[in-house]
Amino acid sequence: xxxxPAVFTNAVRRRRSPLLLTTSVLLFATALLCLAxxxxxxxxxPLFASMILGALFALxxxxxxxxxxxxxxxxxxxxxxxxxxxxxxxxIQIALMNPRPEGPPHVRLYRxxxxxxxxxxxxxxxxxxxxxxxxxxxxxxxxxxxxxPFRHLAHPRGIFFWVAFVLAVFWLEPPxxxxxxxxxxxxxxxxxxxxxxxxxxxxxxxxxxLTSLGxxxxxxxxxxxxxxSYESMLQKNPERGLDLLLTSGEKVRIPxxxxxxxSSYTVEIVERRILDAMEAHRARASSDDLRGLLDRLAPTxxxxxxxxxxxxxxxSGASAGLREPAVPQDLLWQVLETxxxxxxxxxxxxxxxxxxxxxxxxxxxIAARSVAEPRLRSAIEAAADARESDLEAALDALAxxxxxxxxxxxxAARPPW
Numbered sequence: 001x002x003x004x005p006a007v008f009t010n011a012v013r014r015r016r017s018p019l020l021l022t023t024s025v026l027l028f029a030t031a032l033l034c035l036a037x038x039x040x041x042x043x044x045x046p047l048f049a050s051m052i053l054g055a056l057f058a059l060x061x062x063x064x065x066x067x068x069x070x071x072x073x074x075x076x077x078x079x080x081x082x083x084x085x086x087x088x089x090x091x092i093q094i095a096l097m098n099p100r101p102e103g104p105p106h107v108r109l110y111r112x113x114x115x116x117x118x119x120x121x122x123x124x125x126x127x128x129x130x131x132x133x134x135x136x137x138x139x140x141x142x143x144x145x146x147x148x149p150f151r152h153l154a155h156p157r158g159i160f161f162w163v164a165f166v167l168a169v170f171w172l173e174p175p176x177x178x179x180x181x182x183x184x185x186x187x188x189x190x191x192x193x194x195x196x197x198x199x200x201x202x203x204x205x206x207x208x209x210l211t212s213l214g215x216x217x218x219x220x221x222x223x224x225x226x227x228x229s230y231e232s233m234l235q236k237n238p239e240r241g242l243d244l245l246l247t248s249g250e251k252v253r254i255p256x257x258x259x260x261x262x263s264s265y266t267v268e269i270v271e272r273r274i275l276d277a278m279e280a281h282r283a284r285a286s287s288d289d290l291r292g293l294l295d296r297l298a299p300t301x302x303x304x305x306x307x308x309x310x311x312x313x314x315x316s317g318a319s320a321g322l323r324e325p326a327v328p329q330d331l332l333w334q335v336l337e338t339x340x341x342x343x344x345x346x347x348x349x350x351x352x353x354x355x356x357x358x359x360x361x362x363x364x365x366i367a368a369r370s371v372a373e374p375r376l377r378s379a380i381e382a383a384a385d386a387r388e389s390d391l392e393a394a395l396d397a398l399a400x401x402x403x404x405x406x407x408x409x410x411x412a413a414r415p416p417w
Contacts, residue, residue, distance in 0.1 A: 007073050012121035021116070092112075097128050097272050105122060106122075139205065143203065144203040148200070197212075203270075203277050204277065221278055227274060227275065242270060298345065311355070339370075348395075
């Protein structure tokens with residue numbers, strides 16, 4: 001049976017008028033055309049025109065939106081507003097809560113591709129959370145992927161970078177060879193750096209995955225001691241972001257908004273998603289009453305193939321006997337769905353579950369969606385889809401990585417930036 005549609009009364013749809021949206025698109029397209037013309041002809045006038053049109057485009061995005069009050073409904077395929085099909089659920093990339101101290105919260109639906117963001121205002125945060133859960137995008141259900149400004153240029157290190165860059169421009173004088181004013185050259189380079197270099201943040205139940213220039217860093221949720229926001233006061237529009245304080249004493253700074261930083265996310269939106277992930281992580285955390293099962297799931301020096309065979313025997317019940325009783329499915333699900341467990345044990349529980357007759361493979365895939373660590377996610381997906389070679393490779397990578405972490409010495413705390 002299909003689940004009953006989730007109904008949300010007194011919802012407010014916030015949207016731009018079609019005329020304003022068309023004007024914004026035309027401004028953006030004309031600004032790109034003038035920029036290309038100026039770069040090709042090496043003339044300053046088209047470049048200045050592109051800057052003015054770009055400023056008008058940014059201003060048009062900040063104009064107030066119209067508001068319509070009605071009833072929102074989430075069924076198996078669509079999010080509807082009154083009688084209109086507003087968004088197909090498969091179009092939604094992430095749904096995030098935007099808490100507002102001065103009024104009711106907004107839920108932002110970021111869609112795939114270049115489709116505009118859909119924003120709904122709900123009467124309370126509880127209703128906003130219920131809407132996100134109905135859409136299948138709560139922190140306990142999926143990983144939120146957000147493109148943010150390049151974190152290594154966060155304040156104050158970013159200030160030193162741009163000062164050094166401006167000094168290098170005046171010393172090398174590249175604008176003279178390009179035929180454009182120095183100020184315009186600096187602004188264009190700043191825009192290119194902002195557009196081309198970024199940090200991708202994955203927020204999952206198991207941790208935060210930061211990717212910058214192909215370099216990944218996973219911060220387990222259990223390593224987060226506190227989260228605080230920061231503001232740099234050296235600019236007219238201060239840079240804003242989050243400081244993640246780890247249990248080791250290290251502070252990781254993530255810039256989100258600012259004068260030279262453009263992002264479709266706010267500090268409040270990103271902070272709320274991380275806090276929701278931490279709360280869901282704690283809710284699923286369990287005590288260590290599964291120690292015997294965890295010992296049976298651990299590789300303990302076995303080869304990958306031998307480990308796989310023993311795990312499948314554990315899940316199917318073939319290894320059950322007087323000394324080793326059969327393992328209930330709910331305990332295996334608890335290991336898999338507890339983010340605080342080591343990745344190797346969660347992957348092992350997945351393999352054991354995949355050998356159970358009639359197992360809910362859709363539930364395995366849902367568990368994979370909430371994992372940010374790429375190798376663990378690959379192992380769960382491979383086990384759910386019975387891809388043997390991919391599963392062996394993912395398990396071997398997880399076991400090797402865990403052995404390397406066990407031999408590594410604790411690192412000294414890094415500076416705050």
